Amino acid sequence: MECNEAQALVSAALDKETLDAASLQTAKEHCRSCESCNAFVRTLAAVQRQPKPEPPADLPDRIIARVRAEAAAQQVAATAAPASATPAGPSAERRLDPRAIWRDPKKRAAAAAWASAAAVVLVVAGIATYSGVRQILIPPLASEAQREVVVLDSAAPESSSQPYNGAGATAQQSDGSVAGTATAASTGYISVNGTVYRYAGLVQGIDSATLRRVGSANTALDAAADPPASIDVLASPDLTRVFVSREQSETVYAFDRVTRLYSNTVYVQRSGDIARFGEWPSLPSGIPQPQTPEGSPTFTPDGQDASGVTVYRRTGSSADSGIAIAPGSPASDPAAGNPGWTWWEPLQTP
Amino acid sequence: MNYAHADDVALVAAARDGELDAFEELVRRHTGVVYAHAYRFFGDGAAADDAAQEVFIKVYRSMDTFDGRAKFSTWLYRITRNTCLDMVRSGKRRPLPIDPLDVAHVATSDIADEVALSTTIETALSALAPEDRDALSAVSLFGLSYAEAGTALGVPAGTVKSRVFRARRALAAVLEIPRGGAR
Numbered sequence: 001m002e003c004n005e006a007q008a009l010v011s012a013a014l015d016k017e018t019l020d021a022a023s024l025q026t027a028k029e030h031c032r033s034c035e036s037c038n039a040f041v042r043t044l045a046a047v048q049r050q051p052k053p054e055p056p057a058d059l060p061d062r063i064i065a066r067v068r069a070e071a072a073a074q075q076v077a078a079t080a081a082p083a084s085a086t087p088a089g090p091s092a093e094r095r096l097d098p099r100a101i102w103r104d105p106k107k108r109a110a111a112a113a114w115a116s117a118a119a120v121v122l123v124v125a126g127i128a129t130y131s132g133v134r135q136i137l138i139p140p141l142a143s144e145a146q147r148e149v150v151v152l153d154s155a156a157p158e159s160s161s162q163p164y165n166g167a168g169a170t171a172q173q174s175d176g177s178v179a180g181t182a183t184a185a186s187t188g189y190i191s192v193n194g195t196v197y198r199y200a201g202l203v204q205g206i207d208s209a210t211l212r213r214v215g216s217a218n219t220a221l222d223a224a225a226d227p228p229a230s231i232d233v234l235a236s237p238d239l240t241r242v243f244v245s246r247e248q249s250e251t252v253y254a255f256d257r258v259t260r261l262y263s264n265t266v267y268v269q270r271s272g273d274i275a276r277f278g279e280w281p282s283l284p285s286g287i288p289q290p291q292t293p294e295g296s297p298t299f300t301p302d303g304q305d306a307s308g309v310t311v312y313r314r315t316g317s318s319a320d321s322g323i324a325i326a327p328g329s330p331a332s333d334p335a336a337g338n339p340g341w342t343w344w345e346p347l348q349t350p
Numbered sequence: 351m352n353y354a355h356a357d358d359v360a361l362v363a364a365a366r367d368g369e370l371d372a373f374e375e376l377v378r379r380h381t382g383v384v385y386a387h388a389y390r391f392f393g394d395g396a397a398a399d400d401a402a403q404e405v406f407i408k409v410y411r412s413m414d415t416f417d418g419r420a421k422f423s424t425w426l427y428r429i430t431r432n433t434c435l436d437m438v439r440s441g442k443r444r445p446l447p448i449d450p451l452d453v454a455h456v457a458t459s460d461i462a463d464e465v466a467l468s469t470t471i472e473t474a475l476s477a478l479a480p481e482d483r484d485a486l487s488a489v490s491l492f493g494l495s496y497a498e499a500g501t502a503l504g505v506p507a508g509t510v511k512s513r514v515f516r517a518r519r520a521l522a523a524v525l526e527i528p529r530g531g532a533r
Contacts, residue, residue: 043522055385
């Protein structure tokens with residue numbers, strides 16, 4: 001028996017793999033008489049006996065304390081949220097026409113006052129419950145630079161920790177493909193004229209006088225069982241935040257434009273339709289899926305952004321026409337959690 | 351309730367229902383392997399401590415995504431590995447550089463000295479090629495089969511087997527443990 005074969009058999013036996021008994025016996029006999037194989041077995045034995053690095057004795061207690069704090073924060077959020085905001089989900093909505101509120105100046109003023117008061121409660125609740133809050137609270141409108149690093153729901157996309165080559169549960173992308181690298185559905189996205197917006201929370205009573213219609217989104221929002229429908233989209237003047245509402249509902253869903261910075265340029269995320277919450281933005285239809293984890297042949301590495309995330313460009317094009325990000329970007333990244341490649345184009349200022 | 355005898359899947363189910371004591375049992379049961387993996391990944395106790403905390407916070411937040419089709423340890427291994435990688439990618443932590451002399455030292459050191467040998471083995475493990483060390487960690491620390499490790503790493507079982515074997519060959523080459531030396 002060759003040394004390599006004998007060592008491989010002994011190695012596999014150590015890992016409790018099922019092996020042919022006669023072959024294993026031959027391998028053992030070989031290792032007894034062969035000096036180099038004997039040294040290999042001695043190393044295996046030494047490494048096997050090696051005690052694993054022991055954590056500090058109080059580490060489990062510290063971990064448990066953090067988990068309990070997070071659980072308590074979630075409980076606070078769960079009890080604070082119903083008093084201050086309409087819970088997510090169609091069953092909890094009151095069936096009122098938001099357009100009536102928006103049209104009527106008196107109702108609009110009352111709603112705006114209510115929203116202001118609610119916002120105060122929400123902000124207080126948000127402070128009390130820090131990042132583990134599952135009920136999203138509406139932050140004040142932020143600058144583009146601030147917004148691009150905001151992670152609105154740190155609890156939902158656990159899959160943000162999943163790199164490209166990690167296997168696991170599947171996640172649906174908006175192009176219908178199923179990626180094998182994520183463990184959770186997305187927080188909630190819509191695509192408006194191809195630009196991606198991320199769910200930011202629920203609001204009631206919006207001053208529509210400051211908003212303008214920018215198009216429609218084909219989405220079922222958070223109604224998992226409903227087919228997607230075309231819904232009008234209103235936007236803030238700077239287009240960083242959009243609002244949509246279901247028919248006959250006073251609840252308005254707010255979304256923030258998803259952007260990233262690279263090479264002193266603001267890029268907006270682009271995707272095809274995103275049918276419902278839980279689906280991730282995917283590559284727009286004109287961009288083929290890469291065939292390898294390195295992005296080829298579609299993409300070529302262009303550089304790294306300030307966080308060290310590798311940025312790709314279309315092979316044969318420059319980053320001026322758009323950039324791509326591979327799955328597995330870190331939790332602080334705007335594409336965190338997405339199980340597939342994402343596409344970003346320079347922000348076009350009006 | 352006493353969860354000491356409950357299996358991991360039952361603990362996850364109970365924790366999902368809000369039983370924090372069940373989650374506590376999971377933490378106590380698995381902190382050691384998570385820490386050990388992170389320690390060998392970073393070569394640094396403080397980073398391993400941070401990583402272990404992050405891992406269990408992520409486990410807690412994503413328990414709903416554990417469907418029980420894979421073993422809990424397979425799922426935990428994947429989260430552990432990815433957490434360590436994310437910490438490096440985000441710039442929070444960097445693996446400590448390994449000085450080859452620290453590993454080469456074993457050939458000339460008194461290997462009867464258990465402490466010296468143990469330290470050298472740890473250094474040699476940290477110096478393995480990352481993909482080989484990952485595979486070895488999955489199998490020897492987390493107790494996964496080649497197939498389970500393959501699932502977690504996204505590679506065929508045969509690739510895991512090759513990587514584990516390669517890791518052990520590399521250790522044998524660098525440690526050069528003489529007859530009787532390792533007892």
